Amino acid sequence: MEYNPRSIEKKWQAEWRKKKIYKVKLDLSKPKYYVLDMFPYPSGAGLHVGHPLGYIASDIFSRYKRLRGFNVLHPMGYDSFGLPAEQYAIQTGVHPAISTEQNLNRYREQLENLAFSFDWSREVRTSDPEYYKWTQWIFMKLFEHYYDTAADKALPISKLERFFSKSGNKNVRAVCDEDTPIFSKNDWLAMSEKEQQEILLKYRLTFPGEAWVNWCPGLGSVLSNDEVKDGVSERGGHPVERKRMKQWNMRILAYADRLIAGLDDIDWPESLKEQQKNYIGRSVGASVKFAVKGHAGTQIEVFTTRVDTIFGATFLVLAPENELVAQLTTDTQRSEVEAYVRWAGSRSDVERMSEAKKISGTFTGSYAVNPFNNEKIPIYIADYVLANYGTGAVMAVPSGDQRDWNFATHFGLPIVQILDSQQNLDVAADPTKGGKYVNSGFINGMTFEEAEPALISFLEKKKLGRGKVQFKLRNAIFSRQRYWGEPVPAFWKDGVPYLIPENELPLLLPAVDKYLPTETGEPPLGRAENWKYSAPDGQKYEYELSTMPGWAGSSWYWYRYMDSKNGAAFASKKAINYWQDVDLYLGGSEHATGHLMYSRFWNHFLFDLGLVPKKEYARKLINQGMIQGRSNFVFRAKEKFYEEYLKIKVLQSFFAEMGVIEFDLPEFEAAVQYDFAFASNDLVIEVISKKLVEKVEIVHRAAEADGKRLLVLFSENLAAKINQPEEIAAVIRAALNGRETYQDNDSPESFEQLYVSQNLIEKYSPDCFSKLHVDVNIVESDVLNLEKANSRPMFDRANFKLDSDGKFTCSWEIEKMSKSKFNVVNPDDVIEQHGVDCFRMFEMFLGPITDAKPWITQGITGVSGFLRKFWSLFFDEKGNFLVSERLVSEVEPSRDELRVLHTAIKKVTEDIERFSMNTCVSHFMIAVNDLRKINASKRAVLEPLVILVTPFAPHLAEELWQKMGNAGTVCDAKWPVFNEDFLKMDIITYPVQINGKHRGNIEVPTEMPAGEVEKLVLEQEFVQRNLAGAAVKKFIVVPGRIVNIVI
């Protein structure tokens, strides 16, 4: 009988659905295991080939754990609130719920086809009111709590109120806004309700407040830091500016230390932990207050990690946005300062970044006083000081800090040596802390260890400062001025927010006529008719008009899967107590500082409230690598630049005009979005780093030799570079006139360019390129040092060949691969041709799941062939099923057969446990090859093997399982037990080394003692020959391993 994967797969998928075999129940008799995949945003493009990689690995693990007797929770759902659906709604008027539903159904279909063992009855959707009810509920809990630093946990606000009315806030140890006033019991009692509420907002874990935000006019909304990349929005690529706005905030800073400490308890990739630590950016130092000459009562507070260098502080620098700037500017400096502030404010983040090394700033005219030596030091403003870190002001120590040194050198400010170990202050700053202090008042002669505490206690005594811990992390902005998100369950009364009653949840998203801001600039919810809270007192109050950000719904969803239908709680206590936490979490590393930080934060909070049992919700996390498209000549588009819809269209027409590729838009979009590669008969290559510049030129030469055109796209920060077609045209003209092609210097800008060959320029008008908004350069062929380039490994990898006459050509494989229009291989085609089981195994076989890898289906025949061989083990040449009760089941398997089986059991079990799915597939192949050689067809060998392969190829396994006459599904079979005895060999082959060099092998009985092995080895002819009479200094036998003779 022939192996026909598609018919088997369809049959079993229907059967499994019918029997609901993936339905999970709370079963106290079994140990639990929770495998979670990061749920997808259901985009219009559907699942791409990269998604399944993680899902397959987690599915294999889930099925494996199930076979090992665990009660496995392996759910799936959708992060279904989000911008694309809303943008689509703006364009088409279709309600986001409708388009989302459509996308979601498509996802469901694709996911089901891949035979994942998800329990769909537990599916969650963040945009479902029954779900976001609980997102809103958690929001309310955050509003109702503050962070108590004494208890080191969140406590109810009511407790704080009681405290205030008893003794004011002087002795309260709680996390609050910096500007919180100190008040007494009587002050508190004398406050109006509004005033009291305003005070409480300074403590609540979520609160509206003024903050510097990333405002994106293109999207009409604020964005979090991780939604902004290189000064433009991650989605859409619109420019983003800094703006001070009133926004809801999450006081994540209260948890900063715990978020760092918690990392020690979880098995997450080191690089990801490192990223989170960096993002939180904890630094320990001191804050120091400087008095200002002529401004009694005004103090400038600075934060420094090097208070020991304070005697070397020769000036202060404020951020241009610092509130004190206006006050401190003297009349003579006013026009200059104002001009500078205006200039600094007008610069986009992109500009700031690209000109980061340029020194700029101006003197305010005022002077501060160094509290340690009472010296008068000038106060400058400069944009190298950030407004939103620390206090937006620094004490500048040019001898110890390179940035201060640069500034001092530029403006001719003094540089004072403060440590006797410091060197070459004329050349650069020396930030080391060795040696003893000089020119440093009372710390002269001390070391760093002695000086620092002395200085801090001095500051504390004089009330001029204190030790302080500062974070890079900001409180998270929690509002978006958008429609398609969770409404904030709060209303405004007398200028302060109040929560709606809990029993009115969910606060449903109201209908609106358009998904755009109102004419007065309010968020879309401002369009909803009669959208007001009706208070018990008969009054109506405005609801909050902004909605929650994308990360709200994903910050707790793993609990909902535990008990997804619960109407009385986000999940029942019983369910949470049983499932506890996520044992294994799989997802992309791109969520390192977004979702994975916020969700940890919310989990710590829920833990404080006693609602969940673990501080950290995911014990082990694995980042699956991205699957990329690849070919040797590729055009690999970068999301950042091309994602924007319009630009895609421009590119489309651009390519069409050039006749490079014919394609339709959805395919192109999908390719671009997922970093797929495609190649054409023309040569297109992306340049991503400086080193590849050489390669480009090699390709260029090769291309010219072949009479082909070369197009190279540089894709970083392209959009912002040149916007005017005239400018582009000018650049092209300049290039044509023989301008230098590229500068191999440190300037990053030199890579953000489009390189095109001369004949391409000649063929197509410069306007054609101007649509791309990039620099254009002509590649000169003779710049290249061929020999040097040839020696580079990256050159070898690219498969370029150097002819004997010194001409470069492309190797044949490249041409062959370019036959198809795209290198994008649709997974559906693969499945249609080879089956789901093959697709699953092949994706695993590509390499370690954590590695990023290109999607090349060339090797799939290996896996496909393996499955057929596996299948054929069960049949004879005539197609009769061999493994049945009647035929061979009673025959005892041979030692060889058992050895093959148990080797496989051992290897596969070990490798699944360490997530080495690629080597599992190898072990299966070895086992099947070996069994074929010995014509094995005994039930006692093949049946356990079917169970082993079940997590990888469930359909195949189920079919064979049934054919063998088993009742029930193979998914509930028992994982075979490894027995060491079957691996024992009577004879063992020792490799024999002489001085570490392998000289031959010797077969000896396994049980032979080392002494006898030695004797036997020395008798061997090849040993004697190699010893050549030399005396044996040492004889090493590593039992079961190796023999080494030292002479």
Place this chain on the structure above:
RNA sequence: GCCCGGGUGGUGAAAUGGUAGACACGCAGGACUUAAAAUCCUGUAACUAUAAUGGUUGUACGGGUUCAAGUCCCGUCCCGGGCACCA
């Protein structure tokens, strides 16, 4: 610049300090076939030698530890990722 992770055949990759390159792709040769596809068999790190259980070199580069190093240590180069004026 700083912090992580890497560098092994033509390719994807294996390798608790113990015969480097398992497994697979590709390629070459062969069998079957009118032919092709499919399938099966053999070979496949490089150089060298073919009478061998042949010899030499080889895991980015240079050193070191060890009986033994892809693996551990020190230094260098390169690639990838993250952060990037964080005081």
